[in-house]
Amino acid sequence: MFGNKNKTPLPPKSKDQLPNAKIGIPYKEWHDNHKNKHKWRNIRWAALLTINLMFVVSFAFDLSILEGSLSGSRLIGFYLMDTFNALQVILISIPGGYLPSLTMNFWIGFFTILFLSIMGGRTYCSWICPYHFLAEMTEKLHNYLVKKKKIKEHTFNIGLRFVFWAGFLLLALLTKNIVFENINMVGIVSRSMIYGPGLILLWVLAVLLFEIVYSKRFWCRYVCPVGATWSITGKAAPLGIKFELDKCAHCTDCQDVCLVPHTLWFVKRGKATDEVHYTGSDCTRCGLCVDVCPGEALKFSIKGLDKLV
Amino acid sequence: MAKTDINRRDFLKSGAVAVTALAAVGAGVGYLKKLHGENARTQDFLRPPGAIDEDEFIFGCIKCGLCVQICPVQAIKLAGIEKGLSYGTPYIDVRAQACDFSCDSLQCVETCPTAVLYFKQFKDAGEEAIAEYEKTHDYNDPDFNPFKVQIKAMKTKVRMGIAKVNEKTCLAVKGQGFKGTPRGDDFKGIYRSPRTGDPKPSPVSEHNFDSEVCDLCVTECPIGETAIVMDENNGTFKPKVLDGCTGCGVCVMVCPTQEPSIVVEPIKS
Numbered sequence: 001m002f003g004n005k006n007k008t009p010l011p012p013k014s015k016d017q018l019p020n021a022k023i024g025i026p027y028k029e030w031h032d033n034h035k036n037k038h039k040w041r042n043i044r045w046a047a048l049l050t051i052n053l054m055f056v057v058s059f060a061f062d063l064s065i066l067e068g069s070l071s072g073s074r075l076i077g078f079y080l081m082d083t084f085n086a087l088q089v090i091l092i093s094i095p096g097g098y099l100p101s102l103t104m105n106f107w108i109g110f111f112t113i114l115f116l117s118i119m120g121g122r123t124y125c126s127w128i129c130p131y132h133f134l135a136e137m138t139e140k141l142h143n144y145l146v147k148k149k150k151i152k153e154h155t156f157n158i159g160l161r162f163v164f165w166a167g168f169l170l171l172a173l174l175t176k177n178i179v180f181e182n183i184n185m186v187g188i189v190s191r192s193m194i195y196g197p198g199l200i201l202l203w204v205l206a207v208l209l210f211e212i213v214y215s216k217r218f219w220c221r222y223v224c225p226v227g228a229t230w231s232i233t234g235k236a237a238p239l240g241i242k243f244e245l246d247k248c249a250h251c252t253d254c255q256d257v258c259l260v261p262h263t264l265w266f267v268k269r270g271k272a273t274d275e276v277h278y279t280g281s282d283c284t285r286c287g288l289c290v291d292v293c294p295g296e297a298l299k300f301s302i303k304g305l306d307k308l309v
Numbered sequence: 310m311a312k313t314d315i316n317r318r319d320f321l322k323s324g325a326v327a328v329t330a331l332a333a334v335g336a337g338v339g340y341l342k343k344l345h346g347e348n349a350r351t352q353d354f355l356r357p358p359g360a361i362d363e364d365e366f367i368f369g370c371i372k373c374g375l376c377v378q379i380c381p382v383q384a385i386k387l388a389g390i391e392k393g394l395s396y397g398t399p400y401i402d403v404r405a406q407a408c409d410f411s412c413d414s415l416q417c418v419e420t421c422p423t424a425v426l427y428f429k430q431f432k433d434a435g436e437e438a439i440a441e442y443e444k445t446h447d448y449n450d451p452d453f454n455p456f457k458v459q460i461k462a463m464k465t466k467v468r469m470g471i472a473k474v475n476e477k478t479c480l481a482v483k484g485q486g487f488k489g490t491p492r493g494d495d496f497k498g499i500y501r502s503p504r505t506g507d508p509k510p511s512p513v514s515e516h517n518f519d520s521e522v523c524d525l526c527v528t529e530c531p532i533g534e535t536a537i538v539m540d541e542n543n544g545t546f547k548p549k550v551l552d553g554c555t556g557c558g559v560c561v562m563v564c565p566t567q568e569p570s571i572v573v574e575p576i577k578s
Contacts, residue, residue: 058378059374059377059378062378067375067378067379068373068374068375068378069372069373069374071371071372071373071374072371072373072375072422072423073373073375074375074420079422081371081422082371085371086371089369089371089423092368092369093369096365096368098365098369101424101427101429102423102424103421103422103423103424103428105422106422106423106424109422156319156323157316157319157320157323157324159320159324160320160323160324160327163324163327163328163331164327164330164331167327167328167331168331170331171331171334171335171338174335175335175338175339175342175368176364176365176368177338177342177367177368177394178368178369178370178371178372179334179335179338181371181372181397182338182394182396182397183334187372187397191372191374191387191397194374195374195377195386195387198389198390199389199390199391200389200390200396222323
């Protein structure tokens with residue numbers, strides 16, 4: 001899960017090896033000189049809103065662009081199927097003797113998204129998921145409250161997601177019902193936008209409130225099995241964030257903005273084991289760290305491709 | 310060493326919380342299942358055409374809403390949480406908007422990715438009808454068109470429920486006629502009337518009737534005389550539902566009485 005964390009770390013860099021020393025300015029000045037233009041965040045928000053708006057528009061004006069919802073959809077007639085949802089369907093259809101009835105479209109949708117997640121891991125989470133967008137907004141409020149010392153930050157073990165992941169699959173099997181879809185933030189928010197809101201949104205509000213007052217990004221970090229599925233399938237995803245040690249001054253600003261800071265374990269002084277690191281499969285490729293990094297030590301990259309070029 | 314101990318304890322603690330949460334969700338599901346169970350189908354909560362048995366339907370539906378999108382008359386809606394485990398699943402309230410087969414090819418069934426709306430039965434029926442048609446019709450004939458029989462064969466195979474007449478309130482049973490628009494001018498429902506032969510669905514409020522003995526459920530039925538006929542006996546009238554009834558609910562939608570005098574009873578396995 002943590003890549004080559006078990007290797008012996010490289011010796012920590014001395015002061016004059018830091019990137020600010022190389023160009024001869026003090027660390028603080030070097031750090032504060034960086035103006036965050038929020039380039040990737042803006043691109044990402046635009047993409048997220050466009051995709052979700054395409055769903056809404058397709059239904060409202062009866063267009064065949066992007067139909068359905070984020071649980072299952074059709075992009076100009078081509079089916080796409082949420083992986084965790086599909087896993088549950090497959091799992092309960094086996095004892096039900098129902099597996100052969102699943103349509104070709106189901107399998108096309110399942111394998112398409114599966115393939116995309118193998119290539120890009122959890123990219124969906126921050127680039128498409130509408131709940132992520134809401135949570136990103138409320139996170140600001142949470143951070144403000146923590147900063148003002150109104151509340152304390154609570155963290156949990158990151159492995160919790162896999163307990164929930166296995167648990168919800170087991171629940172589906174036991175109850176013969178796609179239980180998780182009843183409380184799935186992604187599905188609920190997506191359906192509420194497209195087909196109109198309902199009382200179920202109170203559940204979303206409750207979780208958002210919990211995230212504001214108790215634990216930052218609780219759902220995405222510790223519960224959501226939709227994202228956990230892609231953490232598993234995206235183990236060897238080529239698309240990711242590349243880290244170059246010689247450009248890093250260990251300010252750890254990137255970990256502060258990251259949804260899953262443990263994937264950036266190598267940015268702390270004396271932790272990195274190689275000159276170049278890639279973020280792990282939990283990374284949602286949101287690009288916040290790329291935007292915030294004063295030394296441009298973090299970049300979007302496709303593993304293998306940059307070696308070719 | 311001490312750190313891993315803390316980590317392990319931390320994980321076990323939050324793991325216990327997670328398992329408790331899952332158990333709570335499971336118990337909730339069990340409770341809701343008992344509460345609603347297989348009785349989710351009611352007169353104002355019919356499943357779209359081709360829906361498999363309720364207890365299987367509810368497990369297979371991924372609540373994507375593709376059937377809702379494809380329906381040309383927007384008969385299909387997604388249920389709210391007040392329907393318990395049926396939350397997010399598609400249903401049809403035929404009194405508000407019936408399924409009038411305007412799509413001609415059961416598109417909601419065809420579009421369903423998980424086959425809880427099961428298309429194969431309709432596909433087979435349609436293909437059988439085409440094969441039958443080809444036996445008796447010449448391919449070179451300019452009028453050769455097997456699609457009509459295919460559409461008919463497919464839609465007559467639908468069984469969303471079966472209509473039942475309430476003889477206490479039925480205008481025909483009382484011997485009364487009907488004049489005007491059946492559901493008032495504000496009613497939003499649309500359908501394709503077999504009486505006018507218009508291929509496009511039009512609002513119920515635009516249809517004017519003037520019948521000596523009310524027979525709207527019979528004349529507006531998209532299936533026709535295999536589904537419902539007017540039983541006339543010595544000057545007394547009664548709409549009679551036959552085996553061909555698909556439960557599409559157009560009769561319920563156009564019924565002019567305050568409470569519909571004809572309802573679709575869901576078929577329960």
